[in-house]
Amino acid sequence: MNIELTGVSASFADRDVPALDDISLTIDQGEHVVLLGPSGSGKTTLLRCILGAVVPQTGAIRVGGLNPALPSELRAIRRKTGVVRQGNDLVLGLRAQTNAVLGTAPTWGMREWAAVLRGSIPSRYQERVHALAETQGIRALLRARVEHLSGGQRQRVALVRAVLAEPQLLLADEPTSGLDPVTSQAAVDTLREADGVTVVVSTHDLTIARQFPRIVALRGGRVCYDGGELTERDAEEIYQGTAVSA
Template identity: 40%
Template sequence: MLTLKQLNKSYVPGKPVLVDIDLAIEARGITAIIGASGTGKSTLIRCVNRLVDPTSGQILFDGVDLARLSGRALRHARRHIGMVFQEYNLVERLSVMENLLCGRLGFVSPWRAWRRSFPSDDVRQAHELLEVVGLAGFARQRADALSGGQRQRVGIARAVMQKPKLLLADEPTSSLDPKTSVEIMELLAGVGRERGIPVLVNMHDVDLAKRFADRVVGMAGGRIVFDGPPDGLDDAELTRIYGGQGWLQ
């Protein structure tokens, strides 16, 4: 499905953020990337759909190297990768329905989209998804009228609207309270499981990662230092990932 090979990224020459990342995402289920702030988790996940361009290395998605794509080919590849953001990144002044339909923009011509004449299948799917994420009846609400948790639900629904083969989530719960965070992770895990979409998620909350992830990837200093099931995350491993000891008490 997704294979990263020898991925490197430095924003400033000589100061690498990602160092020789090798990572393969095969099966469905949630893969959580954990690590301290500034270790390149976000950069890694943004390299996958090329919101950040890697300095070198390969991003093999369905056998195609995304690192070499540009223009239309890159756009077409991106249509199959959904993304959920920390700050939701909804278009605030549009309605919830319009925000969901934004997930179909890659498939609909700009002119049809501008006239809001989306295929009826898309609209039906949007209504279904609103029900799935628990926002049935919110279609006509403006996105800026929603709470943080509700916005993230719209964000997830928008990503799923793409019918993606892979879901990326960049710190999807970091702006939310603990209870809502759990609800959002449950939703993300459920959607991934039911639709058979593998989910690659960044998070800094170890407990949340242990609870929801099928596989945990620990990063430190731009490298992968742990890769295994959440049970394998003992204090020694956590110290390797985050450094220090005091915070574990």
């Protein structure tokens, strides 16, 4: 799915400074893009606008031609979108493997629901879940309840869940926060391997950002860089004079 933002501005009620300030941005179908920028620059808000969780006061957003501000169109967007959120949103009380398959639930038949209710996972997903979990270093944890996992382990379950559902759009908000360098790289590799899928990843990490073909940097809610070859000087400009929002 392609994404088009035109003159998007979004403010929160208790803030004088807008979180997003006149953002115009086009992301093509199948493109892999990193949102880079200092803390508070608007990365999460931008992802939340694409997901319809924040509705901008001005401007227009289209995701695959659909308007996320309209509930009926938002449902269609969400059906095709995999999300890895900061702090993730796994279902406590369920095993890691159950959480991993939850994104595919709309396609389950009776037999698959029965497998899930027994604490197992539908057989058609087993091979892929195990392979993805192996790549993310959580294969041995699949039967554990998610409340017994560390933050970084949960983050990786959320990534497996997002990828398993074979979305057309993959949105990942700081998917490597809390991960060590090796597991962080595994997460990045999984996102980069999503061929044909539109991928938008937010990060603070320059090393991660540079592995993606396009970097869109935000500062103070505005796009301050959009390109593929981020130099040290570009990076300094993105991060220098970072103001703490009111």
